[in-house]
Structures are given as C-alpha cells and as structure tokens.
Amino acid sequence: MSLEQSHPVHLEPSELGTKEYWDEYYQNDLENGAVHSDDEGDADVEGDGDEKTGSQQQPPDPSELDSWFDDVGAPAKTLAFLTSTTFPLSPNYVSLSGHTRQAPSVLDLGTGNGGALFALRLHGHYTGRMVGVDYSSKSVELARTLCAQYASSASSATDSGSSVDNIAFEVFDIIHDSPHGQPWWDASLGPGGFDLVLDKGTFDAISLSSATVADPASSNRHQRRICELYPAKVLQMVKPGGYLLVTSCNWTEAEVVAWFTTRPPGGSENEVFEVYDAIKYPVFEFGGQKGQGVASVCFRKPQRTETDQGRM
Numbered sequence: 001m002s003l004e005q006s007h008p009v010h011l012e013p014s015e016l017g018t019k020e021y022w023d024e025y026y027q028n029d030l031e032n033g034a035v036h037s038d039d040e041g042d043a044d045v046e047g048d049g050d051e052k053t054g055s056q057q058q059p060p061d062p063s064e065l066d067s068w069f070d071d072v073g074a075p076a077k078t079l080a081f082l083t084s085t086t087f088p089l090s091p092n093y094v095s096l097s098g099h100t101r102q103a104p105s106v107l108d109l110g111t112g113n114g115g116a117l118f119a120l121r122l123h124g125h126y127t128g129r130m131v132g133v134d135y136s137s138k139s140v141e142l143a144r145t146l147c148a149q150y151a152s153s154a155s156s157a158t159d160s161g162s163s164v165d166n167i168a169f170e171v172f173d174i175i176h177d178s179p180h181g182q183p184w185w186d187a188s189l190g191p192g193g194f195d196l197v198l199d200k201g202t203f204d205a206i207s208l209s210s211a212t213v214a215d216p217a218s219s220n221r222h223q224r225r226i227c228e229l230y231p232a233k234v235l236q237m238v239k240p241g242g243y244l245l246v247t248s249c250n251w252t253e254a255e256v257v258a259w260f261t262t263r264p265p266g267g268s269e270n271e272v273f274e275v276y277d278a279i280k281y282p283v284f285e286f287g288g289q290k291g292q293g294v295a296s297v298c299f300r301k302p303q304r305t306e307t308d309q310g311r312m
C-alpha cells in the first residue's frame, strides 16, 4: 500500500484550520464575558464601589463552559469514560491487585478555554499535574483567567473543593514546536511524557488546515498536509503504556482509528497507537445511511516503541 492510500482522504480546508480564526474566536470570548458567570457578583449593582474584576469574579461551573460537541453530550461522556471504574487511570478504577499508583499527569492538546481540565480536576477528581496547550495565545489567556478565578473561588463553584493548583496553560504549536525543551516538559513527567493526552476537536481543526510541511522522513522532502504528521507528534507526548483520547466530528470512528494506527511516513510498525476502547454516541439515520455525528476513540501507546529509545 502506498503512503497516500494508507490514510483517509483529506478534508477540504476551511477557516477553522487557521490560527487567525481561533485568535479571533477566543478574543471574542474574552471580550464577551465568557470568563465569569452572568448572574452574580460581577456587577457593582449596589453601587458600593465593590466591583469585582479579573480573578475575583465567580467562574462558571466547568460543565457550563463552552465546549465543542456539547450538543451530543461529548464533554459529559468523555468525563464519564475517564472516571469510570474500568478505565485504568481513573481515580475510581478498581484495581484487583490493590496496587496504588501516582495520580496521572494529563496533557490537553488544543485546550481552548481549558474546560476539559477544569472538569477533570473539579468534578473528575484527577489530582495530578495538568497542562493545557494551544497555539492561540488568546486561548491561553482565557484559560489562565478562568484558572485564576477557580483558584480564588476555591470550593464554592465545585462539588469537590478540589484545587486547580498544578494546572498550567501554555502557548504551544503541536505541529511546529517540539515538546522537548519546553519548561512544562520536565523530569517530573518521568520517561516518555504524559499518562493521559486529550484531544477534543483539535485534530479536526488541524485536518482543516491547508498548510503543508516537508516530510522529514522523505529523501525528496515531500510536502504533506500537517494532519498527516499529527499522530506521530502526539505519540511522542504520551508515556509508553499511557492513553490518548481523541474526539472528532470530522472523521468517523473508523477514520480516526485509521489515522492513529497507521504507520507514519518513514516510521516503523512500532510507532503507532493501538485501540483501547471507543465511546458510544447515538447513531442517526439519514437517506438510508447510518452515521454517528461524533466519534471518541481511546488509544493506548504500546509499552515500548522505537521513538522512546534515548528519550527522557
């Protein structure tokens, strides 16, 4: 099979594949009050000069933040999956061996407003280190503002009283930047990277970019759409034995599986994810065709791959 046949057919590029689109999107959120709840405390209604600003404002509950694929319940379904008694990294995991392990580290790729991490911490009881990255500095500004608000409101807006300490939001371009050498990519992660990596809508956005890069593995520097390089980039950031949860509306479940389990250009058979599980969504029927609007596939990185050799 040629490499061109080994991945699904590309999507038509759109503005959702550009950084300008996302900068404007999050700037709009920052200007239009997406960072605090509408109903309380943030306006100086009594005229007592006690107007609350910035981090003093009451943030919305994480479940009320804007989140992609909310219409099909994807944020709630992914949270339920990650906190189930059967998912090995879940705080509720029932281990037959009785073995306790360190709280898993979590990386959210294309974090947007950071809502997935706030929900995992405040409702899902994931207590380990968390990093949310996005190439839009406006997204990072939005997520940091919300984080400061959760920190200052402490337990008042949550059901757990958990702290948002140890959640960082950083500007990072998944395609063009290397995680190695970033301040957040440090020895505390242990070998290979994060225990759990999340992507909701980010591979979708990257698949809508018309940008191409020269394939480092090809002798004639063949130009490839950036989504073709994405699975290998993500593989580098997951610890061997760790998990990746991808949620997409642009690709079917079978296409998501194909993208992340296909050998990358110039790579070896060992440099791919294996499928761990998938989340089920309601199936709709249109014109005799059965379809599913959103797919969430959980992958596992094999314990030892060639890309880990010689890495931290």
Ligand SMILES: C[S@@+](CC[C@H](N)C(=O)[O-])C[C@H]1O[C@@H](n2cnc3c(N)ncnc32)[C@H](O)[C@@H]1O
Pocket: 022, 066, 067, 068, 109, 110, 111, 112, 113, 115, 133, 134, 135, 136, 139, 172, 173, 174, 175, 176, 199, 200, 201, 202, 205, 206
């Ligand atoms: C559809 S939004 C999803 C946001 C968030 N994950 C959610 O579920 O609400 C896609 C996100 O990917 C980010 N993104 C797109 N390309 C990126 C890249 N190359 N590196 C980092 N972030 C990227 C965008 O800025 C945007 O925040």
